[in-house]
Amino acid sequence: MNTKLVLLFFLIILVSFGVTSCGDDDGTTPASTFTLTGADS
Amino acid sequence: MRKLIPNIVILIVINLIAVTNILAADLNIDPTYLKLKIYKFAVSTSVFCTNPVTIFETDAPTYMDILQNPTFGSGQVADGTYNCVIIEFADIIKFLPNATSDSTHCNSSTEATLDVCRSGSSKMSDGTTTTCTVGEDRVAMYLSTTSATSGGGADAFTPPTTTNDATKGFLLGNALVVSGTGSGKFVVNGTDQICDTADGSCNGQDSTSCELMPPAFSFSKL
Numbered sequence: 001m002n003t004k005l006v007l008l009f010f011l012i013i014l015v016s017f018g019v020t021s022c023g024d025d026d027g028t029t030p031a032s033t034f035t036l037t038g039a040d041s
Numbered sequence: 042m043r044k045l046i047p048n049i050v051i052l053i054v055i056n057l058i059a060v061t062n063i064l065a066a067d068l069n070i071d072p073t074y075l076k077l078k079i080y081k082f083a084v085s086t087s088v089f090c091t092n093p094v095t096i097f098e099t100d101a102p103t104y105m106d107i108l109q110n111p112t113f114g115s116g117q118v119a120d121g122t123y124n125c126v127i128i129e130f131a132d133i134i135k136f137l138p139n140a141t142s143d144s145t146h147c148n149s150s151t152e153a154t155l156d157v158c159r160s161g162s163s164k165m166s167d168g169t170t171t172t173c174t175v176g177e178d179r180v181a182m183y184l185s186t187t188s189a190t191s192g193g194g195a196d197a198f199t200p201p202t203t204t205n206d207a208t209k210g211f212l213l214g215n216a217l218v219v220s221g222t223g224s225g226k227f228v229v230n231g232t233d234q235i236c237d238t239a240d241g242s243c244n245g246q247d248s249t250s251c252e253l254m255p256p257a258f259s260f261s262k263l
Contacts (some may be wrong), residue, residue: 034096035115035224036082038074038107040231
């Protein structure tokens with residue numbers, strides 16, 4: 001009985017962690033295309 | 042006789058103007074083209090240009106004419122405020138005078154070159170150091186908001202190391218703020234910068250060549 005409870009506890013933690021990870025921002029800053037041109041003035 | 046003297050004076054003045062123009066024709070010549078070869082474009086949030094992020098890089102660039110407003114390259118960059126811009130390019134600039142100088146060392150049909158880094162060294166954006174030689178070298182130019190000058194005696198090929206550094210890097214007038222897709226221009230102004238070394242005021246290794254005086258370099262966001 002105790003073993004089942006422990007397994008259930010870890011399962012809940014794993015599921016919670018997974019849901020949280022999926023919902024989080026990946027932490028990166030948006031990237032955009034930047035172009036370098038040349039000019040004489 | 043009274044009319045003759047004013048006429049002679051007028052003729053002398055006209056001749057003086059003509060001679061002045063002839064002498065000036067060894068100086069202040071514009072380029073028909075001004076070609077550069079860009080290897081890499083990187084930016085850094087630091088005024089001291091540390092930890093730069095490369096936007097684009099190519100190992101085999103081709104010479105492009107700055108007068109034709111070329112696109113050197115593009116790449117991804119994160120939104121942010123960048124206080125330093127680093128451009129790695131070949132230190133040989135190719136140019137064609139738009140007129141033949143009076144002393145004929147500048148010829149409107151003969152391409153000439155300027156080696157902008159003949160001695161000393163350049164710190165590359167990856168942290169390595171390149172020794173400048175008489176010949177083509179890949180060098181890195183640093184434009185930072187904390188560099189104090191553009192041109193003059195400043196070493197543009199080394200990043201600034203102190204606030205308001207007057208000896209290293211060129212001044213970046215405004216920080217590059219990236220927010221979404223955008224572009225910037227690398228300005229190389231060679232207007233009036235070509236001269237014949239037969240004129241003593243034209244810097245050169247000798248008195249029989251065509252030189253491009255160091256052009257003004259700058260960068261700005263479009």
